[in-house]
Amino acid sequence: MSKAWKLMRVMVKMQLSMANKSSMEKFGYIMIGLMMIPFGLLILFFIQGIIGNMYAALEPIGNEGVILGLLFVMMTFIFCFTSIGTVLSSFYFAEDVESFISLPFQPYQILFGKSAVPFLSLYGLNTILLLPSLVFYGIHSGSGVLYYLLGFIVWALTPIIPFVLTAIVLMFIMRFANISKNKDRTKVLVGLLGFVFAIGINVLVRLDSGTGNAAEMLTQQNALLELVTKFFPTAYFSSIALTDIGSWTGLFYFLLFVALSLGAILLFLTVGQRFYFKGVLGLSGGKRSEFDEEKVQKHVKQQSILMSLWKKEIRIIFRTPTFFTQIVVQSLFFPVFLIIIMMLDPNGPLTGWGTQLNVIEGKKVILGMFGLTVVALGINPASFSSVSRDGKSWFNHLYLPIPASKVILSKLLVSFFMNFLSILLLSLAALIVLKVPFIIWFLWFVISLITGWIASIAGLIIDLYTPKLNWTDEREVFKGRFIGIVPLALEAAVFGVVILILWNSGLEGIWTVSSVLILVLLIITAITQYFLNRMVQQKYYKIL
């Protein structure tokens, strides 16, 4: 086991090390840290409010235990959901696995080391969400020292079972994924699991909740809790352990929970010993296809350089699992999610909602929808990874006779294309399901396209200014780079002012306001384009 600990320490050091990070990145981490303080306080305030209110409502009818039950169920879901991503990237997508395989380690030892970083991130969430919740519950219920002691142990053990379950399921899936023919594609599909999970939960909740509102459900010892504790009985055990303190039942459930958590670790290592290597060996390779001359010949065709560059970028994004999940899935997650929800519930409150827009003043509708668009399109991972995606291959652009402007334009078109896809999906949903009036829809669509273009330029400028080319694993392009927020902040500031001015201006009527807005957006486009061109001239050949 000491080998496993050593391995874990090395792996944690490698993944979390600040060495080799530029001062810009370190500054970014500090900024994120500082920004988290008010955010954290806000969460605490929020949690305290919810628990306080629920306690006041549930305590008179003796149902306050539901609060803890709900809390543990929620945490279980959150832990499962976040583990999907972290487990996949740490166990399977990180290419450093292969360098450990050649060393004399048992699979379970590697797995133990590899679990450290995903586990640390779970404990981060655990500390932000569960710890204060348990403390607040303790304060409201006036619990004694024993509650806090048991609560602490329960807190420390809660992430284990969700993590182990997720990891085992993924190990089984990857074991079969590995024998598939196209490994990259399989990795992408497995990466989509999180998405399926989120929609699945939503469907379950919807199927179950009917039309009742949340408060009503809670007072009736709602079905949601039962439904979920059916799948995750440990949530039930830990809440009983903390509410029935001092009784034999409480003690029994507490010990059962502890035993199950420890058993889960053993199960995890045992399953890992048997299945981990089968999923991981040869994962970075790939099988050759049968040679088909016709297919080869089909690819031979002449096209413009711009088209060729664009296709190359799109192919790389769609074929690289990390890029696919970070760029395509993230851009389309929200619109697709929204559409599925609406489709599942054709007579729900959202259907036909757009017809009510006629009642509201046209100006406010357009400005409101514009504001939403800015937020939805603001973080476009395709744009702020435009240059960084190339990594050490960036130099290829430099010796090939392609003008810088063309390479940059192709990258701009790629990130705009990703924005365009989400605009298209959202607009179809708005038009068909929400039944937004055509004129409003049309104006919003045009405004969104221009906004999308500006957002793409903004992200590209930022990435060109501080590209991250020296990565060994694609995830580094996105991980710990706070620059994704910079374009959003810039856009929010600039467009916020525009919205404010137009909102308070004397301008009335949807056409007038939209025309002015479009004009302003075009001016902003011209300005950002100018900055981009200057940046290209100054930086393009000096990045390396």
Place this chain on the structure above:
Amino acid sequence: MIEINRISKSFAGKHAVKDLDLSVPDGKIFGFLGPNGAGKSTTIKMMTGILPIDEGSIIMNGIDVAKEPMKAKHQFGYVPDRSDIFLRLKGIEYLNFIADVFEVPKDIRKEKIEYLTKSFGIYEALNDHIQTYSHGMRQKIVVSGVLLHDPDVWILDEPLTGLDPKSSYTLKEMMRDHARRGKIVFFSTHVLEVVEQLCDEVAIINNGHVQFKGNMAEMRQQFKDDDNLEQLFLELTQNE
């Protein structure tokens, strides 16, 4: 003809290349030798436009690389020392991309792709992702890409590393043939046997300076005591 006129390049105040002067006449295979960190790759990167030149100029077939970069880049084909590029593209997609960049007409590219990849024995792998290729196969696909547009000047950074004997032979024959047609092959290496077999002229570079330039006979003449190239190389690149 390649003329390199007193070029310098420094990184963080430290000279990687200092006042380097070289000229490579047409019709020659030119070997660029030197130990690790001597400045070979930096020089090649300046020749190909990957690194800006601090001082001096590089003229390729009469075109100044810094002043008319696009025109200059059409003159040469470059094989970089790393072959892990464009991994997510299929071999054929990569070649078609390069052909698009150099605007090679469809019928010519079709014919060339077939000829080159068949000579290197990778034709049947064209439909696979480059990621699935071995190091040698990756090297071959990059070399095929470079030769697609038939550039006047070939600039090859360690081209033979990782090639199997047959492909190595094929590439060497292609280099000889290219020089025979009055064109230039400029390549860097630390494999001395290759230099002895192949080169018409050599330059040995160390610490950013040219230590020797001339043909093989001249080199031997200058260092009469040395009976083999290895000793000569060691002597020239010895750091005092």
